Amino acid sequence: MNKVEGINWDVRFPKFRLARDCFSGFCYNLKMMKLQRKSVFLILGVLVLSNIYAWTVVYELTKSQPLEIVFFNVGQGDSIFIETPKGYQILIDGGPSSVVLEKLGDEMPFWDRTIDLVVLTHPEHDHIAGLIEVLKRYEVDYILWTGILRDTGEYEEWERLIKEEDVKVKIAKIGQKIITPKVFFEVLHPFRSLEGKEVKNTNNSSIVLRLVFGNNSFLFTGDIYKSIEKEIVDRGLEIEADVLKVGHHGSKTSSAEEFLEKVSPEVAVISSGKDNTYGHPHQEVLETLDKYGITVLRTDTEGDIKIISNGKNIEIK
């Protein structure tokens, strides 16, 4: 693969701030209350709680976790949360509503209001709407998106927010690598920068990412159609993966047999809404996946799907 400029991150931990004011406030109160008995117990309680809190933070910072990937059940849309063994948090798409905030609340510690990387595969409602809510409530370090032009209110709000907030914006293009300790992502699509361009089919402009952790790999395909799947195959890109996020919510526009053969996943995840009006996932896609003996997991029937990897094996929760 060509060596193209990518995003390289240094080893660093997510930021946590201990509330120092709290400690100076405590000292002040100690003098003012002249060690009244009641206050002493209150203060001891605060100290014990502070101690537990501090150790919890230390534990969260130092523990070595597996890789966790959660396909959120956000209805008809995509939203995937990834936490790497070193604690990097990545969100691919935000689904069609603010439901993603509840889902993030379940996965992230209550004090953590930062996300390292947000990926918008393409600016369609069922991928972008939830991300707008995320940008309003979380401090996001990096954004990776295509920069294509759209004419919707949500798109305008997205553009306004990424300009206003202090976010480092990267435009996706094949060949880029996003490197974190132990885990890296490769950008496989778009094949050229689409920044400032109008595209005929927004779905087909989706960012395609392959995540690699040890011997395990995961392929995220956004909503690409068979035509892009074919081009990816024709280019001979490395796309083999243990887990495939099935393109376009299991629509028959996607998941060509040739593509599935090359990816050769053990597990395919379909993110679609219960009783959605599009009829996703389509029967013929389910039949094709079945034909290749691929285990199918669906957010519409199983809710949130969590996949854990230790770099050797994957486990489904």
Ligand SMILES: [Zn+2]
């Ligand atoms: Zn979609």
